[in-house]
Amino acid sequence: MSSSFLAAFPLVFTQDVMIAMIASAIYGMVVGALPGLTATMATALLVPVTFYLSPIAAIATIITSSAMAIFAGDIPGCLVRIPGTPASAAYTDEAYKMTLKGQAETALGICLWFSALGGIVGTIALLLIAPALAEVALSFSTFEYFWLAILGLMCSTLVARSSPVKAIAAMLLGLLVSCIGIENPAGTPRFTFGSTDLLGGIDAIAALVGVFALAEVMRALTQKDPPAIPDRKLGSILKGQIALTKRYPKQQIRGNIVGTLIGALPGAGADMAAWVSYSLSKRFSKEREKFGTGHPEGLVEAGASNNAALAGGWIPALLFGIPGDTITAIAIGVLYMKGLNPGPTLFTEKASSMYALYIIFLLANLLMIPLGIAMIRMSKHVLKAPRSLIMPVIMVFCAVGAFSAAGNNLYAVLIVAFFGIAGYLMEENGFPVAAMVLGIVMGTMVEQNFVTSLIKSDGSILPFLSRPIAAGLAFLTFIALFWPLIAWLRRYKASLDAASPAR
Amino acid sequence: MRISDRISGVFLALLGLAAFWGGSRLPPVPGQQVGPSAFPMVVGAGLMIVGILIALHIGRSFEEQAEAELAKHRQPDPEAEAFQRRRRWFAFLPPALMVAYYLLSERVGFVPVAAVMIAILAFALNAKRQLILPVSIFGALGIHLVFVKLLRVPLPPGPLPMPW
Structure with a gap:
C-alpha cells in the first residue's frame, strides 16, 4: 500500500496535471457561478479536452471543475437569490436572507468553508470505503453484478423527486437506447434501421451533452434574464468560520455522512444531498423557528453535504462502473477511454492511480479556498457576463464537443439535437433525466450480466436467487420496486383515518 | 412545454410494443436459449406496463407532492410564467x-x-x-x-x- 501511495505523488505533481487542475478550477468556478450552467454541463463540455490529456490529468480536470462548480453555485444564490447550480437550490433562500440581514460575507464564507471541509471528509470516506468494498466485490459473479446494476437503476428511480412510475419509464427509455447497435451478446445489428451510423450504438457522451448542455440552452430561451447583481462591498470571507465549525460540529458531520451516502446512491448527487441535509438539519434543530430567516445552521449542514456527495458519487463508479451521480456518469466514459476500467481490480492493479485520484480530490478542495475567495471578490464582474451571448457559444461547443468525443463523427451532432429535445421535454413533464442517463450508461452492463447469467443457469431463474449476496441484493431491489406502493398505501390509510374520526 | 400524461403514456406504451415486437424478430443464436432478443423484449414489456400506468395517472400524487414542496421555495411569478408560455416554441x-x-x-x-x-x-x-x-x-x-x-x-x- 505504502509503495503505491508514494508512487502516486509523482503522478500528481507534474506540470501538466497542475496546469490542468488550475485551469479547470477557474473554468469550474465560472461555469458554476453562472446561473443556468450546471456542474454536470461543465463536465460534459470538458470531455473533448480530456482526450488530449494524460489519464491522471484528465481525471483531475473532471474532479476539480465539478468540485469548484458545486461551490460556486452558491455565490449567485447568496447574492441574487438564484442558484448557480441545482445543488444550491435547497438553501438559496436561507443564504439570501442572510445577505439581506447584512451577513453576505458570513453566508458566502459558510458555503466556501463547509464546502471545502465536506469535500475533504467525502474524500476520506471514499479512501476508506472503496478499497474495503473492492475486497468484497472481488467475489462477485455475474448474478451479483446483475442485481447490483438493477438495484442501482431502481435507486435512481426512487430518489427522483417525481412520480416513481415516470422515473421507471425514463430508466427503461435509457435501457432501450443502449440496445441500439451491434454491441450485444450476439453481435446482431439491433434497431439500426439499416443506418451504418447507428451500428456503433448511440454515443453516450453525445447523448449526455444533449441532455445536460443543449437542454439547458433550450430552457434559457424560455426564461427571462436573471436580475443584475447589486453592488456590495464584502468584508473578510472566512471571518468567524472557525467559531461556526465549533458551534455546529454535529450538523457538519451529519451533513458529511448524509452527503457521502446520497452521493454513493446511484442517480442521486449533490442536489439531492443538499435537499435532504437541509431538511434533516431543520428537523433536528433546537432553533427550528429560525430556519428560513437567515440562520446559518441549515447552510452549514447542506453546504457540507453537497460537496461530500461529489466524492461519494465516485465510490460505485470506480468499484462497479455504476455512476453515483450524473457527473460520474460522464466520468466513467473518460475512465474507460483512459484505460482505467472501473472494477474492483482497479484498486489492486492500478492502486497508484487510485491514490493519485484521492490526492487530487484533497488538493482540489484545498485549492477551493483561495480560488473561491478570489471568485467571490470577482463575482460582480463574472455575473455580469450576458447570458444571451454565453448560451449561443455553449451551443456551438455542444456540436463540436460531441463531434470530437464520438471520434469525429458528424452524426453525433444529430444525437445531441435529439437528446436535447428529449431531455428538455422529459424535464418539463416530470420524467427525471438522471434515471434515463443511468439507463444509457449502464444498459450494456445490465444486458451482459443478464444474458451471461441466463446462459450459465440454462435459462433457469433459480441461480439468480440462490447465492446469498445475490439474494440479498434481489431482496433490496424488490423493496425499491415496491416502496412507492407501500408509501402510497400508508398515505392513503392515513388520509382515510383522518377522514373518518374514531367510531 | 407540457404534454398530457395520456399522450406521453400512450406513446411510451406504443414504443414499448414496438421494442418488444422488434426484439422478438431478432435472429436467435444457434444452440442457445437466450440471445439478443431477450433484453429488448424485457425492456419493451416494461415500457408497455409503465406507459399504461402513466396514461392512467398512476403515481401522479407523488409528482404533486414534489411540486408542492418545490413551490414552497419559490415565490409565484406570473410574469415569468407568461413569458415562458409565450416563448415555448x-x-x-x-x-x-x-x-x-x-x-x-x-x-x-x-x-x-x-x-x-x-x-x-x-x-x-x-x-x-x-x-x-x-x-x-x-x-x-x-x-x-x-x-x-x-x-x-x-x-x-x-x-x-x-x-x-
Missing part, C-alpha cells in the same frame, strides 16, 4: 440549429456556419445588437482555433481557408 431553436450544422458544415465550413448559429441564437435571446456581430465572429474563430490547433479536431474547413 423558441426552445426548439437550438436543436434546429444543430440539424442545420449537420447539413451545412461540410459544404460551407465550420466558421461561417458557427458564426451564423451564434448570431441567430444571440438574437433570439435579445442580446445587445452591437455585440452580436463581434461575438459571433470572434466566438466562431476562437472555437475553431482551440479545437483545430490545440485539440487537433478536424473541423470542416469549407472553401474559406483559415490563417492557422
Whole structure:
C-alpha cells in the first residue's frame, strides 16, 4: 500500500496535471457561478479536452471543475437569490436572507468553508470505503453484478423527486437506447434501421451533452434574464468560520455522512444531498423557528453535504462502473477511454492511480479556498457576463464537443439535437433525466450480466436467487420496486383515518 | 412545454410494443436459449406496463407532492410564467440549429456556419445588437482555433481557408 501511495505523488505533481487542475478550477468556478450552467454541463463540455490529456490529468480536470462548480453555485444564490447550480437550490433562500440581514460575507464564507471541509471528509470516506468494498466485490459473479446494476437503476428511480412510475419509464427509455447497435451478446445489428451510423450504438457522451448542455440552452430561451447583481462591498470571507465549525460540529458531520451516502446512491448527487441535509438539519434543530430567516445552521449542514456527495458519487463508479451521480456518469466514459476500467481490480492493479485520484480530490478542495475567495471578490464582474451571448457559444461547443468525443463523427451532432429535445421535454413533464442517463450508461452492463447469467443457469431463474449476496441484493431491489406502493398505501390509510374520526 | 400524461403514456406504451415486437424478430443464436432478443423484449414489456400506468395517472400524487414542496421555495411569478408560455416554441431553436450544422458544415465550413448559429441564437435571446456581430465572429474563430490547433479536431474547413 505504502509503495503505491508514494508512487502516486509523482503522478500528481507534474506540470501538466497542475496546469490542468488550475485551469479547470477557474473554468469550474465560472461555469458554476453562472446561473443556468450546471456542474454536470461543465463536465460534459470538458470531455473533448480530456482526450488530449494524460489519464491522471484528465481525471483531475473532471474532479476539480465539478468540485469548484458545486461551490460556486452558491455565490449567485447568496447574492441574487438564484442558484448557480441545482445543488444550491435547497438553501438559496436561507443564504439570501442572510445577505439581506447584512451577513453576505458570513453566508458566502459558510458555503466556501463547509464546502471545502465536506469535500475533504467525502474524500476520506471514499479512501476508506472503496478499497474495503473492492475486497468484497472481488467475489462477485455475474448474478451479483446483475442485481447490483438493477438495484442501482431502481435507486435512481426512487430518489427522483417525481412520480416513481415516470422515473421507471425514463430508466427503461435509457435501457432501450443502449440496445441500439451491434454491441450485444450476439453481435446482431439491433434497431439500426439499416443506418451504418447507428451500428456503433448511440454515443453516450453525445447523448449526455444533449441532455445536460443543449437542454439547458433550450430552457434559457424560455426564461427571462436573471436580475443584475447589486453592488456590495464584502468584508473578510472566512471571518468567524472557525467559531461556526465549533458551534455546529454535529450538523457538519451529519451533513458529511448524509452527503457521502446520497452521493454513493446511484442517480442521486449533490442536489439531492443538499435537499435532504437541509431538511434533516431543520428537523433536528433546537432553533427550528429560525430556519428560513437567515440562520446559518441549515447552510452549514447542506453546504457540507453537497460537496461530500461529489466524492461519494465516485465510490460505485470506480468499484462497479455504476455512476453515483450524473457527473460520474460522464466520468466513467473518460475512465474507460483512459484505460482505467472501473472494477474492483482497479484498486489492486492500478492502486497508484487510485491514490493519485484521492490526492487530487484533497488538493482540489484545498485549492477551493483561495480560488473561491478570489471568485467571490470577482463575482460582480463574472455575473455580469450576458447570458444571451454565453448560451449561443455553449451551443456551438455542444456540436463540436460531441463531434470530437464520438471520434469525429458528424452524426453525433444529430444525437445531441435529439437528446436535447428529449431531455428538455422529459424535464418539463416530470420524467427525471438522471434515471434515463443511468439507463444509457449502464444498459450494456445490465444486458451482459443478464444474458451471461441466463446462459450459465440454462435459462433457469433459480441461480439468480440462490447465492446469498445475490439474494440479498434481489431482496433490496424488490423493496425499491415496491416502496412507492407501500408509501402510497400508508398515505392513503392515513388520509382515510383522518377522514373518518374514531367510531 | 407540457404534454398530457395520456399522450406521453400512450406513446411510451406504443414504443414499448414496438421494442418488444422488434426484439422478438431478432435472429436467435444457434444452440442457445437466450440471445439478443431477450433484453429488448424485457425492456419493451416494461415500457408497455409503465406507459399504461402513466396514461392512467398512476403515481401522479407523488409528482404533486414534489411540486408542492418545490413551490414552497419559490415565490409565484406570473410574469415569468407568461413569458415562458409565450416563448415555448423558441426552445426548439437550438436543436434546429444543430440539424442545420449537420447539413451545412461540410459544404460551407465550420466558421461561417458557427458564426451564423451564434448570431441567430444571440438574437433570439435579445442580446445587445452591437455585440452580436463581434461575438459571433470572434466566438466562431476562437472555437475553431482551440479545437483545430490545440485539440487537433478536424473541423470542416469549407472553401474559406483559415490563417492557422
